[in-house]
Amino acid sequence: xxxxxxxxxxxxxxxxxxxxxxxxxxxxxxxxxxxxxxxxxxxxxxxxxxxxxxxxxxxxxxxxxxxxxxxxxxxxxxxxxxxxxxxxxxxxxxxxxxxxxxxxxxxxxxxxxxxxxxxxxxxxxxxxxxxxxxxxxxxxxxxxxxxxxxxxxxxxxxxxxxxxxxxxxxxxxxxxxxxxxxxxxxxxxxxxxxxxxxxxxxxxxxxxxxxxxxxxxxxxxxxxxxxxxxxxxxxxxxxxxxxxxxxxxxxxxxxxxxxxxxxxxxxxxxxxxxxxxxxxxxxxxxxxxxxxxxxxxxxxxxxxxxxxxxxxxxxxxxxxxxxxxxxxxxxxxxxxxxxxxxxxxxxxxxxxxxxxxxxx
Amino acid sequence: xxxxxxxxxxxxxxxxxxxxxxxxxxxxxxxxxxxxxxxxxxxxxxxxxxxxxxxxxxxxxxxxxxxxxxxxxxxxxxxxxxxxxxxxxxxxxxxxxxxxxxxxxxxxxxxxxxxxxxxxxxxxxxxxxxxxxxxxxxxxxxxxxxxxxxxxxxxxxxxxxxxxxxxxxxxxxxxxxxxxxxxxxxxxxxxxxxxxxxxxxxxxxxxxxxxxxxxxxxxxxxxxxxxxxxxxxxxxxxxxxxxxx
Ligand SMILES: Nc1ncnc2c1ncn2[C@@H]1O[C@H](COP(=O)(O)OP(=O)(O)OP(=O)(O)O)[C@@H](O)[C@H]1O
Ligand SMILES: [Mg+2]
Numbered sequence: 001x002x003x004x005x006x007x008x009x010x011x012x013x014x015x016x017x018x019x020x021x022x023x024x025x026x027x028x029x030x031x032x033x034x035x036x037x038x039x040x041x042x043x044x045x046x047x048x049x050x051x052x053x054x055x056x057x058x059x060x061x062x063x064x065x066x067x068x069x070x071x072x073x074x075x076x077x078x079x080x081x082x083x084x085x086x087x088x089x090x091x092x093x094x095x096x097x098x099x100x101x102x103x104x105x106x107x108x109x110x111x112x113x114x115x116x117x118x119x120x121x122x123x124x125x126x127x128x129x130x131x132x133x134x135x136x137x138x139x140x141x142x143x144x145x146x147x148x149x150x151x152x153x154x155x156x157x158x159x160x161x162x163x164x165x166x167x168x169x170x171x172x173x174x175x176x177x178x179x180x181x182x183x184x185x186x187x188x189x190x191x192x193x194x195x196x197x198x199x200x201x202x203x204x205x206x207x208x209x210x211x212x213x214x215x216x217x218x219x220x221x222x223x224x225x226x227x228x229x230x231x232x233x234x235x236x237x238x239x240x241x242x243x244x245x246x247x248x249x250x251x252x253x254x255x256x257x258x259x260x261x262x263x264x265x266x267x268x269x270x271x272x273x274x275x276x277x278x279x280x281x282x283x284x285x286x287x288x289x290x291x292x293x294x295x296x297x298x299x300x301x302x303x304x305x306x307x308x309x310x311x312x313x314x315x316x317x318x319x320x321x322x323x324x325x326x327x328x329x330x331x332x333x334x335x336x337x338x339x340x341x342x343x344x345x346x347x348x349x350x351x352x353x354x355x356x357x358x359x360x
Numbered sequence: 361x362x363x364x365x366x367x368x369x370x371x372x373x374x375x376x377x378x379x380x381x382x383x384x385x386x387x388x389x390x391x392x393x394x395x396x397x398x399x400x401x402x403x404x405x406x407x408x409x410x411x412x413x414x415x416x417x418x419x420x421x422x423x424x425x426x427x428x429x430x431x432x433x434x435x436x437x438x439x440x441x442x443x444x445x446x447x448x449x450x451x452x453x454x455x456x457x458x459x460x461x462x463x464x465x466x467x468x469x470x471x472x473x474x475x476x477x478x479x480x481x482x483x484x485x486x487x488x489x490x491x492x493x494x495x496x497x498x499x500x501x502x503x504x505x506x507x508x509x510x511x512x513x514x515x516x517x518x519x520x521x522x523x524x525x526x527x528x529x530x531x532x533x534x535x536x537x538x539x540x541x542x543x544x545x546x547x548x549x550x551x552x553x554x555x556x557x558x559x560x561x562x563x564x565x566x567x568x569x570x571x572x573x574x575x576x577x578x579x580x581x582x583x584x585x586x587x588x589x590x591x592x593x594x595x596x597x598x599x600x601x602x603x604x605x
Contacts, residue, residue: 273454
């Protein structure tokens, strides 16, 4: 038989044959075993699932009847404001709510690569100022609220965004310094990175929140929330610096040579040519660090900062309710998961863009 | 004729290894010089010293009358006058072809975006690749990429163009599209220094060919003289090998 192939027809990869479902699940011994195992697991988890959904009480007025047979979601309903806003005065909670809206809106806008640049940074600076004024009050006719009364989701979101946002430029400087030719700068960067990475975050938070005020002169009063933010920022910066350094190492020296030969000044080369590529090289580990840092903000409860997790915990201690810790933690976990999954999905989207531009 | 480039007794060391041994070379304005020689003979080192991607350790280099080495301001001036084309392209992969040509103008000269874009489109058209302006470098063939590199360098309006083996990383069928662009360029009285083993190109456009070996300029002459009747034994040996291969 003579087979004539037409050179114009592009060759398609061989199609994966469509397998009947029964064969897919029970086709061979391994598949059958895995299927059986999965079914067992589903049935074992079923009571838990039922507890969370079908058997749950969504709207019971009486706290004592709430826990009968299922989860007590009515509790979350009743305590939502406490979990979301902590001890923030109830009459002013619209301000904390507005802060959540602003921060989420700013994040959504910033997801769009088109808007990245100096102007976006200015808008962010303005947004942060607006959020601080809203939370703090004491001007524009807003009642003052001390930071010790701040709490819940706005604190979690602000700590996460601000610590990552402030850590990033710091990390870039640390990474550049560590790779640079100036011996003193390099020594400083290496020491800082290794020192911070060698300490547990909890220790760093203790130093910032409790030790630092004892060491500094008494009239140097920096707010505890501010000190906590500083500790988170330095911690994130040390890790981000190493990630970025990895990205810098993966960069071809030809890139800086080309920029040099074109007469582009050093810092502009770093900003417009080196960093964008270095960052594109390390999107997965950057995402990883960002997600870890979002969850790390929950450790601030150790030094008495009232983030969302601490707020949920204290809500559950209300003796009027039947100790609904599981419900509180599940609810908070859901919010953390939504944030972290969002970061993950966004980074996957960015990476697809990078890949499409590199080859095809 | 004024001298575009003048090298006198130039030495270059990498650690203790001497890559250039007292090289002398003069290139007049508008002249086209081809440099050839075996691998490791110092061709790249020489051409990279001219725009100071490598600092020389001895001797004297002048580009358009400006002495290199002591004043850093001279360095910027020289780099703006000398465009460079690399063997491995070195386009910026994270931005489009057009942006590759616009960005350097904006960043190094402060050219307004609009003007820079017009210039970029002009030169992309001249290297016959304007229709690819919105693609990313990774989406182009090697020959297309190298033409973009030439356009990018030309956007800086250089007086001198340096080429370091511009076709040796290309598939054979793409070599001619790049050489055609270079021949075009030679027709515009551009001063060109080209490291290449493309003898056809050398015969067509070179005013002079320099043969290098072991960090020294062994022999200089017209293409006909170097390729036809090489005087130095080392040149003859190299050419017979290249012709055979
Ligand atoms: N950065 C460097 N450090 C140390 N040695 C180097 C460096 N760059 C080049 N050399 C050495 O200097 C010599 C000349 O190198 P150069 O790249 O100039 O040669 P070339 O003629 O361009 O060779 P090729 O045809 O392979 O490109 C070689 O022996 C090389 O090993
Ligand atoms: Mg070379």
